[in-house]
Amino acid sequence: MLSYALRRIxxxxxxxxxxxxxxxxxxxxxxxxxxxDEQTLPPEIKANLEAAYGLDKPLLEQYGRYLAGxxxxxxxxxxxxxxxxxxxxxxxxxxxxxxxxxxxxLLALMIGIPLGTLAALRQNSPTDYGIMSVAVLGxxxxxxxxxxxxxxxxxxxxxxxxxxxxxxxxFRYLVLPVITLALPVIAYIARLxxxxxxxxxxxxxxxxxxxxxxxxxxxxxxHALRPALLPVVSYLGPATAFVITGxxxxxxxxxxxxSGRYLVQGAINRDYTLVxxxxxxxxSLTLTLNLIADLLYGWLDxxxxxx
Amino acid sequence: xxQADAPVALDIDQLSVVFDTxxxxxxxxxxxxxxxxxxxxxxxxxxxxxxxxxxxxxVMGLLAANARVSGQARLGTESLIxxxxxxxxxxxxVKLSMIFQDPMTSLTPHMxxxxxxxxxxxxxxxxxxxxxxxxxxxxLEQVQVTxxxxxxxxxxxxxxxxxxxxVMIAIALACDPEVLIADEPTTALDVTIQAQxxxxxxxxxxxxxxxxxxxxxxxxxxxxxxxRVAVMYAGRVVELGTVHEVLKAPKHPYTAALLASxxxxxxxxxxxxxxxxxxxxxxxxxxxxxxxxxxxAYADDACRAERPSLIGPSSIEGTRSVACHxxxxxxxxxxxxx
Numbered sequence: 291m292l293s294y295a296l297r298r299i300x301x302x303x304x305x306x307x308x309x310x311x312x313x314x315x316x317x318x319x320x321x322x323x324x325x326x327d328e329q330t331l332p333p334e335i336k337a338n339l340e341a342a343y344g345l346d347k348p349l350l351e352q353y354g355r356y357l358a359g360x361x362x363x364x365x366x367x368x369x370x371x372x373x374x375x376x377x378x379x380x381x382x383x384x385x386x387x388x389x390x391x392x393x394x395x396l397l398a399l400m401i402g403i404p405l406g407t408l409a410a411l412r413q414n415s416p417t418d419y420g421i422m423s424v425a426v427l428g429x430x431x432x433x434x435x436x437x438x439x440x441x442x443x444x445x446x447x448x449x450x451x452x453x454x455x456x457x458x459x460x461f462r463y464l465v466l467p468v469i470t471l472a473l474p475v476i477a478y479i480a481r482l483x484x485x486x487x488x489x490x491x492x493x494x495x496x497x498x499x500x501x502x503x504x505x506x507x508x509x510x511x512x513h514a515l516r517p518a519l520l521p522v523v524s525y526l527g528p529a530t531a532f533v534i535t536g537x538x539x540x541x542x543x544x545x546x547x548x549s550g551r552y553l554v555q556g557a558i559n560r561d562y563t564l565v566x567x568x569x570x571x572x573x574s575l576t577l578t579l580n581l582i583a584d585l586l587y588g589w590l591d592x593x594x595x596x597x
Numbered sequence: 598x599x600q601a602d603a604p605v606a607l608d609i610d611q612l613s614v615v616f617d618t619x620x621x622x623x624x625x626x627x628x629x630x631x632x633x634x635x636x637x638x639x640x641x642x643x644x645x646x647x648x649x650x651x652x653x654x655x656v657m658g659l660l661a662a663n664a665r666v667s668g669q670a671r672l673g674t675e676s677l678i679x680x681x682x683x684x685x686x687x688x689x690x691v692k693l694s695m696i697f698q699d700p701m702t703s704l705t706p707h708m709x710x711x712x713x714x715x716x717x718x719x720x721x722x723x724x725x726x727x728x729x730x731x732x733x734x735x736x737l738e739q740v741q742v743t744x745x746x747x748x749x750x751x752x753x754x755x756x757x758x759x760x761x762x763x764v765m766i767a768i769a770l771a772c773d774p775e776v777l778i779a780d781e782p783t784t785a786l787d788v789t790i791q792a793q794x795x796x797x798x799x800x801x802x803x804x805x806x807x808x809x810x811x812x813x814x815x816x817x818x819x820x821x822x823x824x825r826v827a828v829m830y831a832g833r834v835v836e837l838g839t840v841h842e843v844l845k846a847p848k849h850p851y852t853a854a855l856l857a858s859x860x861x862x863x864x865x866x867x868x869x870x871x872x873x874x875x876x877x878x879x880x881x882x883x884x885x886x887x888x889x890x891x892x893x894a895y896a897d898d899a900c901r902a903e904r905p906s907l908i909g910p911s912s913i914e915g916t917r918s919v920a921c922h923x924x925x926x927x928x929x930x931x932x933x934x935x
Contacts, residue, residue: 493702494697494699494702494703495702495703495704495705495706497659497697497703498697498703498704498705498765498768499705500659500689501657501659501689501690501694501695501697501769502689502690502716502717502720502768502771503685503686503687503688503689503690503691503717503720503721504686504690504716504717504720505683505686505720506682508720512705512708512716513705513708516707517706517707590707591706591707592706592707592752592754593706593752593754
């Protein structure tokens with residue numbers, strides 16, 4: 291297992307390298323550049339700027355220099371946020387986004403799994419139908435609908451939580467954004483858990499557990515739920531990707547100073563280094579979470595072999 | 598049989614199981630009655646779909662949700678049918694245990710062997726974790742699992758099929774049950790392991806004085822360890838008697854045909870084995886009269902008109918009964934009969 295983990299971590303580096311290389315060239319293929327703004331710069335100034343950032347060099351050389359910087363942990367300067375390096379921008383925004391995203395995934399697991407379990411245990415009852423209908427809604431409604439709705443109801447009318455904004459360490463600013471972000475994930479996890487648990491409940495080993503005269507609660511929690519969570523764990527990778535992309539909308543709606551906006555703003559502004567920085571960070575995050583998911587398989591089902 | 602006057606441990610009385618399906622109801626077990634005494638092993642034989650397993654799953658309260666059970670089953674003086682799960686759990690795994698056909702899938706894959714045995718002991722007997730583990734080890738040794746101390750901490754997938762079935766037996770025996778139901782315990786195992794497991798079950802039954810129901814489609818298995826045998830067809834018991842009587846001189850044509858279709862070691866082995874013609878009846882549309890009638894060489898109008906009931910001493914008396922209008926009287930003329 292340890293050697294498997296090490297090998298997988300080793301595998302992350304070539305994967306990241308491919309992601310970086312592809313992204314680097316794809317961004318450059320897109321028309322326009324970081325200094326083609328509303329007010330057109332005089333050609334000399336633009337040339338100077340491009341020289342200052344090394345954009346006048348051949349593309350391959352730029353690529354080599356970027357990689358060389360990256361190896362030393364230097365994401366380069368941002369082209370748009372003057373006086374900021376990409377590292378600084380990410381260091382500012384990422385903690386907020388991470389807090390938001392991880393809270394959302396955790397909340398989704400904490401609510402989605404029990405909801406799905408309840409629905410499975412009360413299969414075809416009003417409880418089941420109720421939970422599954424709400425789940426379909428949760429999946430269907432995008433964050434830019436639910437977010438403002440929550441801000442309106444719980445922020446403006448009920449005044450339970452702030453409508454928007456952020457103060458470091460203030461939990462109440464996180465509540466609405468986290469719920470908005472978690473809702474579709476809760477719904478999806480509940481559906482996955484329900485379906486998979488229903489299947490496991492029909493297996494022979496659950497029948498054995500019942501034949502042993504164990505209370506139904508123990509049969510479910512100890513014998514049935516763990517194998518039923520395999521699909522949920524597989525979904526954690528895509529869920530994280532969803533939360534990352536979803537966080538952009540949620541951060542915008544609730545005015546959170548997260549890093550989600552850097553990806554989109556960076557792309558629109560052709561802020562090459564910022565986009566690349568975000569891609570490296572999100573790419574590493576996704577790869578890490580997939581690795582964690584794969585290692586969790588072994589815990590859920592000892593028959594999974596790591597070799 | 599020496600158990601003839603031992604107290605009845607499990608008394609199944611007129612048990613019926615009907616499944617409600619989208620295409621109508623399906624009668625899997627009809628008026629199944631059987632009493633098993635302490636220290637006695639009753640073989641329950643029949644083709645697939647004859648209702649062998651469903652009868653005993655009903656006793657255990659393990660049927661699918663769409664099953665309706667009527668009739669009664671008593672463990673000593675306690676009735677089992679119609680109880681809710683919490684009440685049943687006072688008996689299941691304690692006084693009444695069951696082992697299943699497929700040892701490959703019947704153990705929980707993410708729990709160690711030791712945990713799965715100790716779990717019952719802790720839950721039902723209130724033992725400490727250490728005491729339960731010690732008892733689990735003793736049980737593993739008793740069911741002749743090799744290298745038992747190491748097995749405690751292994752997962753089921755690290756064990757062979759025969760070892761897993763031994764673990765299943767150890768789980769079933771964990772709380773010293775009075776009744777053990779073994780549902781095709783050797784079907785999924787290869788022949789040498791089959792013989793070992795059967796010998797083990799026979800020993801355990803003898804040593805512990807358990808009542809045992811051995812569900813099987815294999816008459817050879819029954820001949821090896823059962824005291825009495827109940828032959829089932831289309832959800833009913835068609836013949837009941839001591840193993841010696843039934844196998845030596847079957848009275849029901851179905852039993853005779855079943856015996857005739859078994860390969861015999863003393864036979865020259867020329868020609869194909871006789872098979873029972875036709876197919877087991879569709880439980881949705883049982884034939885009127887005797888369910889075996891359409892496949893029976895002796896069937897006449899009486900057989901088609903009226904279903905024969907199980908005639909003979911009551912099931913508790915333990916001697917011969919048969920449900921046939923024209924019971925066979927000679928010895929083994931079954932080969933010609935099919």
